[in-house]
Amino acid sequence: MSFLLECPHCGPRPVVEFAYGGELASVDGSSLADRLYVRVNVEGVQREAWFHRFGCERWFEAERDTRTNAVLETR
Numbered sequence: 001m002s003f004l005l006e007c008p009h010c011g012p013r014p015v016v017e018f019a020y021g022g023e024l025a026s027v028d029g030s031s032l033a034d035r036l037y038v039r040v041n042v043e044g045v046q047r048e049a050w051f052h053r054f055g056c057e058r059w060f061e062a063e064r065d066t067r068t069n070a071v072l073e074t075r
Contacts, residue, residue, distance in 0.1 A: 002014050002015055003015050003069045004071070005017075005050060006071060006074050007052045007058075007074065008060050008074050009052070009055070009056040009058055009060075010056050013052070013055060017052060017055055018050045018052055018053060018054075019050070019051040020048065020049075020050060021048065021049030021051055021059065022039070022048065022049055023040065023046050023047065024046075024047040024048060024049055042066065043066060043067060044065060044067060045063055045072065046064065046066060047063055048061070048063075049061060049062075050062050060075065061074065062074045062075075
């Protein structure tokens, strides 16, 4: 089942138009590898990076509840 993601520039669109860039609240590690690859992967609300590949071709930030896929805010 697909869900809608609201691009701050283009409005609500199906999630298949976007590329997931990963969570933004990663573990605060001391090494570059920790910062790039270690993720918290929370069950609940997390901040994520998304790229609108079939639209404005811009990166933006979204807060999404991983339990329901409900998008709470985009910026």
